[in-house]
Every structure is written in C-alpha cells, then in structure tokens.
Amino acid sequence: MNYSGWGKLHSSILSRYQSINVIIVIYFEKIMIPSEIQQAMYGFMSSHVLFVGDELGIFDLLAQDNWYTSEEIAKNTGVQAFSLERLLLASVAIGIVKKQIDKYQVSEHIKPFLAKTSPNYCGGAFTHFREISTQSFRFLKNAVQENQPQWKQFFGQEENYSPFTDLYKDPEVVDNFLSSMWGLGYLAAQELVKKYSFNKHSCLVDVGGGSGSFAIAALEQCLTLHAIVFDLPSVQSYLEQKRSQHQLDKRLNFVAGDFFKDDLPIGDLYVLGYILSDWSQQDGTNLLNKIYDSLPNGGTIMILEKLFDEDKNGPIETAMMNLAMLLETRGQHYSGSEYISWLQKIGFCNCQVIRSSGEKHLVVGVKP
Missing domain, CATH: 3.40.50.150 (Vaccinia Virus protein VP39)
Structure with a gap:
C-alpha cells in the first residue's frame, strides 16, 4: 500500500473511531445516575463524616478563626494525619469544610453550629x-x-x-x-x-x-x-x-x-x-x-x-x-x-x- 492509500485508510479509521467515541459519550451521558439517587446512595456516608468529625473535635478546632494543615489538626486531635486527610477531603466535598492549598477551616456559615462553645452548637x-x-x-x-x-x-x-x-x-x-x-x-x-x-x-x-x-x-x-x-x-x-x-x-x-x-x-x-x-x-x-x-x-x-x-x-x-x-x-x-x-x-x-x-x-x- 502506498503512503497516500494508507493516509486515506488512517483517516477513515480515525473518523469511525471518533464517531464511535461520540456515541459512547452520548450513551454514558444518558445513563448517568441522577443526582437524587447519588445523594441517597452516599448520604449515610456523609452523615458519618459529620458525626465523626464532631466527635473527634476536628470540626470544633476548624470552627475557630485559624486555618490548619492536616498535620496540625492530627496533632491537636490525636488522630492519624494520613487517614485524617481522607476525612477532610470528604468534609470539603460535602461542603462542611473549605480548603486553601493544604490548609482547612469550617465554612463560615457553618461555624456557629459546630463550634462547641457557641450557643448555636447543634452537635448534641x-x-x-x-x-x-x-x-x-x-x-x-x-x-x-x-x-x-x-x-x-x-x-x-x-x-x-x-x-x-x-x-x-x-x-x-x-x-x-x-x-x-x-x-x-x-x-x-x-x-x-x-x-x-x-x-x-x-x-x-x-x-x-x-x-x-x-x-x-x-x-x-x-x-x-x-x-x-x-x-x-x-x-x-x-x-x-x-x-x-x-x-x-x-x-x-x-x-x-x-x-x-x-x-x-x-x-x-x-x-x-x-x-x-x-x-x-x-x-x-x-x-x-x-x-x-x-x-x-x-x-x-x-x-x-x-x-x-x-x-x-x-x-x-x-x-x-x-x-x-x-x-x-x-x-x-x-x-x-x-x-x-x-x-x-x-x-x-x-x-x-x-x-x-x-x-x-x-x-x-x-x-x-
């Protein structure tokens, strides 16, 4: 096969591949799990993130005015920094905690409800x-x-x-x-x-x-x-x-x-x-x-x-x-x-x- 023939074949294969890829993307877009089901599926996990973060004093610490690294939080609360990082990332994903580079703090509107000295603390x-x-x-x-x-x-x-x-x-x-x-x-x-x-x-x-x-x-x-x-x-x-x-x-x-x-x-x-x-x-x-x-x-x-x-x-x-x-x-x-x-x-x-x-x-x- 000469180079021009190979070029035509390559273009034809690429065109077909791209068409199939578009079909696959469209297909998966159609079957993507609705957000309502996703929230229900993962809701119990989010609950335990909230409960454990409160019970270990993590959110109480992060409800202060300072930003903390995971290592600083681990030292203050007596937990392991590596596993704590996972809990913090989950807390960020559900909106309880905010993150700046490698430091964390409880979201501003949530602070009064997770700071244990606050009259509005709801952790009880x-x-x-x-x-x-x-x-x-x-x-x-x-x-x-x-x-x-x-x-x-x-x-x-x-x-x-x-x-x-x-x-x-x-x-x-x-x-x-x-x-x-x-x-x-x-x-x-x-x-x-x-x-x-x-x-x-x-x-x-x-x-x-x-x-x-x-x-x-x-x-x-x-x-x-x-x-x-x-x-x-x-x-x-x-x-x-x-x-x-x-x-x-x-x-x-x-x-x-x-x-x-x-x-x-x-x-x-x-x-x-x-x-x-x-x-x-x-x-x-x-x-x-x-x-x-x-x-x-x-x-x-x-x-x-x-x-x-x-x-x-x-x-x-x-x-x-x-x-x-x-x-x-x-x-x-x-x-x-x-x-x-x-x-x-x-x-x-x-x-x-x-x-x-x-x-x-x-x-x-x-x-x-």
Missing part, C-alpha cells in the same frame, strides 16, 4: 442519630413489612417495650439524650418564642420538657413568666444545670412525674415538645384530654413539632423522622391541619400554626 443532636438511628435504620425493611417498631432487633426487647424505659435508667445515656434534645430544640425555640406573646400567661408547664430548651427560651423572652419542667426524676440534674447556666433559678422549677400516670402541675400554658410524635394516637389523645382538663378556661396548649407540608410531599426532615418514629417509637408526624383537627376534637378552639424558618413549628390551641 448528633449523639442520638449516631448511636440509635444509624442502627435502627438497618431494620427499615422489617419495620415496613411488619408495621412495628424494631425494638427487639436493636434493643433486644419485646413488643410492649418502650425505649424510654431504659434510656432514663442510665445517667450517662440520659445526659447524652438531653444534650441531643437541647441541640435540636434551643435554637428553634429562640425563634419561635419571639412570635408569640407570653405576657398573658403566668406559668408555663413544659410536659416532658427534658432539657428545658423551650421553657428557658420562653423565660428569656418574657421576664414576668414562670415555668415548670415536668419530667421523670433522672432529668432533674441536667435541667438544674441548664437553669443555672441561664441564671433562671428563681423562675424555673422542676417537678418529677410521669405525664401518663401522675397529675400535671398547675399552669395556664402547657407545652408538648416532641411528645405527641413519640406515642400512638390513642396515647396522644389521652394526654391531650388530661391537659385540657388541667387548664383553666382561657388557658393555652402549645404543640412543638416538625410538621409535614399539607400535601405530605415534604419537608425531607419530617419525612425522615417520620420513618424514624416507625422504627424507634409508636408515634408519627402530622401536618399542621391534622394537629388542629386533633385539638378541635378534644375541645380546643382558636387553633393556629406558628411557623419558624426551620423545621420545628408551633400549633396553638385555647380552652374556651
């Missing part, structure tokens, strides 16, 4: 997700097939078991749980209490108030208000610690009791924060009736919960926690109108929804 909420939810979701298939909590699978307990029974027995577990509740609750409570006038009330009773996040936020908002946190005895030491930190010893009291079995403390405003979503509708109805009977005429109930949108298409936080309730409790989440309907059946009137900019909202009702 990670404990429950890390220790309980990541375990329970392994049994999601069982829960969907059986329509039952999976206590036996991850607690080794039978059907009539309540996870709160063991939770409140161990002081360390109680403190971790209450820290989680504080992390989830205080920031949202600070916003919500600004949207309601407490001046007409004299005593707020936070039923199952746990860490006291809502009661404390309300007391800080209204200086004439007094409050009682009503919960099991093992909550008292944590609540008293928070009370002292916020200099509310004279206006915040603790009363020990079981809200299903014992009489409620007297007040003109009762709060249920993340309570109704933990229990069955029948248990919730019993508790609402009990509060209704305890309130004076004109008294108010507040339900503090995540809410579904009215079409139940979201938000994602509520939808995911609704699944968690299936696995971990006998409760579920509702829309605002469903809560209002529930309150009206009990006898409450003038019901309304007060929304925050976040995921926790208020449903308010008045006893006529």
Whole structure:
C-alpha cells in the first residue's frame, strides 16, 4: 500500500473511531445516575463524616478563626494525619469544610453550629442519630413489612417495650439524650418564642420538657413568666444545670412525674415538645384530654413539632423522622391541619400554626 492509500485508510479509521467515541459519550451521558439517587446512595456516608468529625473535635478546632494543615489538626486531635486527610477531603466535598492549598477551616456559615462553645452548637443532636438511628435504620425493611417498631432487633426487647424505659435508667445515656434534645430544640425555640406573646400567661408547664430548651427560651423572652419542667426524676440534674447556666433559678422549677400516670402541675400554658410524635394516637389523645382538663378556661396548649407540608410531599426532615418514629417509637408526624383537627376534637378552639424558618413549628390551641 502506498503512503497516500494508507493516509486515506488512517483517516477513515480515525473518523469511525471518533464517531464511535461520540456515541459512547452520548450513551454514558444518558445513563448517568441522577443526582437524587447519588445523594441517597452516599448520604449515610456523609452523615458519618459529620458525626465523626464532631466527635473527634476536628470540626470544633476548624470552627475557630485559624486555618490548619492536616498535620496540625492530627496533632491537636490525636488522630492519624494520613487517614485524617481522607476525612477532610470528604468534609470539603460535602461542603462542611473549605480548603486553601493544604490548609482547612469550617465554612463560615457553618461555624456557629459546630463550634462547641457557641450557643448555636447543634452537635448534641448528633449523639442520638449516631448511636440509635444509624442502627435502627438497618431494620427499615422489617419495620415496613411488619408495621412495628424494631425494638427487639436493636434493643433486644419485646413488643410492649418502650425505649424510654431504659434510656432514663442510665445517667450517662440520659445526659447524652438531653444534650441531643437541647441541640435540636434551643435554637428553634429562640425563634419561635419571639412570635408569640407570653405576657398573658403566668406559668408555663413544659410536659416532658427534658432539657428545658423551650421553657428557658420562653423565660428569656418574657421576664414576668414562670415555668415548670415536668419530667421523670433522672432529668432533674441536667435541667438544674441548664437553669443555672441561664441564671433562671428563681423562675424555673422542676417537678418529677410521669405525664401518663401522675397529675400535671398547675399552669395556664402547657407545652408538648416532641411528645405527641413519640406515642400512638390513642396515647396522644389521652394526654391531650388530661391537659385540657388541667387548664383553666382561657388557658393555652402549645404543640412543638416538625410538621409535614399539607400535601405530605415534604419537608425531607419530617419525612425522615417520620420513618424514624416507625422504627424507634409508636408515634408519627402530622401536618399542621391534622394537629388542629386533633385539638378541635378534644375541645380546643382558636387553633393556629406558628411557623419558624426551620423545621420545628408551633400549633396553638385555647380552652374556651
């Protein structure tokens, strides 16, 4: 074959190869996994990056104003620099950490939520997700097939078991749980209490108030208000610690009791924060009736919960926690109108929804 013939053949082969290559690229573009599926596939990994980075103090260090190399971070946190680099790169990829050449820092808008000395620190909420939810979701298939909590699978307990029974027995577990509740609750409570006038009330009773996040936020908002946190005895030491930190010893009291079995403390405003979503509708109805009977005429109930949108298409936080309730409790989440309907059946009137900019909202009702 002469050179001109070879040149023509080479051009023909190259042309065909390029055409095939274009077809291959187009083909793979068409079958690329959608971002929604990718996010769901890798979401559990991102969660553990967040939890571990917080637990090891890495994000707390990076939430300061300095930039650090991986070697400096490793030295400060007692981890191995080589493996730390992988965790940091993952943190950058999901947007928690930013990188400049070989140094790292937590992204500016995230700093207040990961610095452990910040009043907006939310890491206390990670404990429950890390220790309980990541375990329970392994049994999601069982829960969907059986329509039952999976206590036996991850607690080794039978059907009539309540996870709160063991939770409140161990002081360390109680403190971790209450820290989680504080992390989830205080920031949202600070916003919500600004949207309601407490001046007409004299005593707020936070039923199952746990860490006291809502009661404390309300007391800080209204200086004439007094409050009682009503919960099991093992909550008292944590609540008293928070009370002292916020200099509310004279206006915040603790009363020990079981809200299903014992009489409620007297007040003109009762709060249920993340309570109704933990229990069955029948248990919730019993508790609402009990509060209704305890309130004076004109008294108010507040339900503090995540809410579904009215079409139940979201938000994602509520939808995911609704699944968690299936696995971990006998409760579920509702829309605002469903809560209002529930309150009206009990006898409450003038019901309304007060929304925050976040995921926790208020449903308010008045006893006529």
